[in-house]
Amino acid sequence: MPSDYLERILNARVYDVAQETPLELAPNLSRRLQNQLFLKREDMQSVFSFKLRGAYNKMAQLPPDLLAQGVIAASAGNHAQGVALGAHRLGTRAYIVMPVTTPQVKINAVQARGGAVILHGETYDDAYTYACQLATEKGLTFVHPFDDPDVIAGQGTIGMEILRQYQKPIHAIFVAIGGGGLISGIAAYVKRLRPEIKMIGVEPLDSDAMYQSLKAGERVRLPQVGLFADGVAVRQVGAETFRLCQQYVDDIVRVGTDDTCAAIKDMFEDTRSIVEPAGALAIAGAKAYVEQTGIEHQTLIAVACGANMNFDRLRFVAERAELGEQREAIFAVTIPEKPGSLRQFCDCLGKRNLTEFNYRIADQTEAHIFVGVQVENRADAAQLVESFESFGLKTLDLTDDELTKLHLRHMVGGKSPLAHHELLYRFEFPERPGALMKFVASMSPDWNISLFHYRNNGSDYGRILVGMQVPPHEMSQWQAFLETLGYRYWDENHNPAYHLFLA
The missing domain is CATH 3.40.50.1100 (Rossmann fold)
Structure with missing residues (x-):
C-alpha cells in the first residue's frame, strides 16, 4: 500500500x-x-499539459543509479512530451515508444525535447507491451502515464495549488x-483537507x-x-x-x-x-x-x-460547437415542388437565422430541403417543427443524427434531369435576419429554384449558391432582378466544375 x-x-x-x-x-x-x-x-504549462508534473516527479524520485540507466514510456501524446522534457532536465536518456500511426508532428515534438522515439505496433497497447519488454531487456525504468504513486502525487500538486489559490467555499472540482x-x-489531496x-x-x-x-x-x-x-x-x-x-x-x-x-x-x-x-x-x-x-x-x-x-x-x-450548445438544429423538410413553397417555408422560420440551406431539384412533386437553423434551445427547435407541420410540411429533426452531421450535410445535390433552363449564380448578402426573405420575395413567382446552398460562416456577409429555372424569353426580367436586388453576384454558368458535377 x-x-x-x-x-x-x-x-x-x-x-x-x-x-x-x-x-x-x-x-x-x-x-x-x-x-x-x-x-x-x-x-x-511549457508542454501545454499537466502531464509533466507526474512524469518528472516519478523520475526525480528514482535512485541515482536507476535514473542514470534511463527511462522509457509508451505514449503518443502529452505524457511523451512530459517524460522527454523531464529526462532532459535530469540529465538522463528517455525512450518513447509510439505506434507507427503517430502523426509526425507529435514525433517531432518529443524529439525536440530530447526523447528518442521508437515506432512500434499499430495501437497504444502494442506500444505499451513493447515498452515494458524493452524496459526489462535494457534495465530502463518504465514511467507509467497514470498508474504509479509518484505520478499520481505529481498530478496531486494541482489540488494543492487550487486550495492555496482559493480559500473560500468550493462546491465542486471537475x-x-x-x-x-x-x-x-x-x-x-483535496479530500484530506477539504472533504466537503x-x-x-x-x-x-x-x-x-x-x-x-x-x-x-x-x-x-x-x-x-x-x-x-x-x-x-x-x-x-x-x-x-x-x-x-x-x-x-x-x-x-x-x-x-x-x-x-x-x-x-x-x-x-x-x-x-x-x-x-x-x-x-x-x-x-x-x-x-x-x-x-x-x-x-x-x-x-x-x-x-x-x-x-x-x-x-x-x-x-466549430461545426459541432453550435450543436453542443443546442443553438443550432438541423432538419429535413419536405415542401411541394411548386412556386411559392419556399416563401411559405420562410414564413415558418420567422426571424430565426439560417445557418445552412441545401437543396437540389430531384422530384416533380416534392422538394427535400436540408436546413440548419439557429435556435434558442431544444424547446425552440421543437416549436419550429410544430410550425412546419402545421403548414403541412413534413419535417425530420436530424440534429442528433451522426451520419447527417458528419457526411450527408456535405453530399446534398448532384445532377438533375429536371433542371431545365437553369442559371447558376453566386450571391453575397448582409448576414442578418430577413436577407433570404428579401431574395425570395424579389424574384418572379414563375421562376423555380432548382438548387440552393447556404452555410453560415460566422462572417458579416452570407454567401449562397442558387440555381434558378428561368425561361429563355424572360432573361431581361432576370437581369432586372439581379440589378434591383442590391446583392453582389457572380455568374457561374460557365464554371467547369458546375458542368462536371451539377449541370
Whole structure:
C-alpha cells in the first residue's frame, strides 16, 4: 500500500519543470451558468499539459543509479512530451515508444525535447507491451502515464495549488478522466483537507472506462474507445487510480462530442485560448452538472488540463460547437415542388437565422430541403417543427443524427434531369435576419429554384449558391432582378466544375 498521499504530494518535485498555473474566473461562463466557474489553467504549462508534473516527479524520485540507466514510456501524446522534457532536465536518456500511426508532428515534438522515439505496433497497447519488454531487456525504468504513486502525487500538486489559490467555499472540482491519475492525485489531496468539496470526474460517452468500472465494482476493459478526446482514450483505468477513485470521487459526468466542442468554444470566448478536446472535458462536465442539478450561486472549478490541439480539427470543432450548445438544429423538410413553397417555408422560420440551406431539384412533386437553423434551445427547435407541420410540411429533426452531421450535410445535390433552363449564380448578402426573405420575395413567382446552398460562416456577409429555372424569353426580367436586388453576384454558368458535377 502506498504511503500517505498527502505526504507524497507535499514532497513532490515538480517545480523544476512545471509552473504554478493561474486559477482564473471565466466571466462569460459564470454568468451563463449562474455560478462562479474558475479555470485551473494547466494548458499554460511549457508542454501545454499537466502531464509533466507526474512524469518528472516519478523520475526525480528514482535512485541515482536507476535514473542514470534511463527511462522509457509508451505514449503518443502529452505524457511523451512530459517524460522527454523531464529526462532532459535530469540529465538522463528517455525512450518513447509510439505506434507507427503517430502523426509526425507529435514525433517531432518529443524529439525536440530530447526523447528518442521508437515506432512500434499499430495501437497504444502494442506500444505499451513493447515498452515494458524493452524496459526489462535494457534495465530502463518504465514511467507509467497514470498508474504509479509518484505520478499520481505529481498530478496531486494541482489540488494543492487550487486550495492555496482559493480559500473560500468550493462546491465542486471537475477533472477529466483517462486512466485516472489526474483526478486521483487531486482528490487524494483535496479530500484530506477539504472533504466537503465534491470531486467530480468527467469522461466522454464513448471512453468511459472509470464510470463503467465504478459501476461494476471492478476494473472494466472497454472493447473500444472513441478517439476524438484522444488524451483520455483509455480502455482500462489503473489499479491504484481505481482504488483512489472508489475512495474519493463523488460522481462522474459523461458528455458527448458536441458538448466537448461547445466547451472548447466557451474556453476560447473567455480566455482566447484553444484547448484540446480532453482539456475541455472538465468545462463540459461542469456545464452538464449545473444543468442536471440546477445549482446556483456556487463556486465550481474546472481543470483545463491540456492544449495540444491539432489545427486541422478546428473546422470540425466549430461545426459541432453550435450543436453542443443546442443553438443550432438541423432538419429535413419536405415542401411541394411548386412556386411559392419556399416563401411559405420562410414564413415558418420567422426571424430565426439560417445557418445552412441545401437543396437540389430531384422530384416533380416534392422538394427535400436540408436546413440548419439557429435556435434558442431544444424547446425552440421543437416549436419550429410544430410550425412546419402545421403548414403541412413534413419535417425530420436530424440534429442528433451522426451520419447527417458528419457526411450527408456535405453530399446534398448532384445532377438533375429536371433542371431545365437553369442559371447558376453566386450571391453575397448582409448576414442578418430577413436577407433570404428579401431574395425570395424579389424574384418572379414563375421562376423555380432548382438548387440552393447556404452555410453560415460566422462572417458579416452570407454567401449562397442558387440555381434558378428561368425561361429563355424572360432573361431581361432576370437581369432586372439581379440589378434591383442590391446583392453582389457572380455568374457561374460557365464554371467547369458546375458542368462536371451539377449541370
